[in-house]
Amino acid sequence: MADERKSLIKIKPKRYKDGEIVKVSFMVMHPMATGMGKDKKTKKIIPAKYINSVKFVYNGKEITNMNVWESLSVNPVFTIYMKVQGKGKLTVTYTDNTGEVHEKSKKIKPKG
């Protein structure tokens, strides 16, 4: 299934100044199957499919990277803080244990 996964980057507060520390949350629609659960209808084990690693890159510089295991919830949320340093782009990439790669980016525009 090569369907496009939905993901979202949220920044709080919406209006921010240069040098301010803002809250960044990345959400993605992902099954996060542990490989231990069973399908109730077919009674077969659902194969493991979970996110392995997440990277936050801001203006070409890696801010945060995460090693993830299967015990995170379905449709996980990753929330961190970030220091705004000028105009630029924030890119979040994740990789899957099945080799799936997804990328999402958001422009950073400080005001005032």
Added chain:
Amino acid sequence: MQRRDFFKKLGSAAAVGAALPVMSFAANAPKPVSPNKMDYKTAIDTITGGKTPKKSSKVHLKVPEIAENGAVVPVTVEVDSPMTDSDYVKAIHVLSTKNSNARCIDVNLTPANGKAYFSTRVKLGGTQDVVGLVELSNGEFLIASQSVKVTIGGCG
């Protein structure tokens, strides 16, 4: 002698008959095994490299005391740290004591974060402790833990 042989054969046939259904049942439903099984103790040892983490009030772990649904348990870890180039939080690890894989997530932070904070949602298989293990830039380890009561397990 003939009668004895007959009973011997009967007995062995019965034994095979009894063993068969058990085997076929086992073949149909193999026990699910976690892909990365890891104990809580070995997980802590692999992260710290043999060092003993210190209990500290600097680490603020926010977990609900009673979770109605173990599939979605919000976890927040916040650390009091200036986050300068010389003194910052290197990594935040979230662990659980009784899940088949104790490690949930490792977050490697940098001074560009500005604040040592991480929050997510985890699955818990039952009533257990959630542990926040923090690695500082000077190589020290701090720890904070809290027990969570789970009424419905989440690792399906």
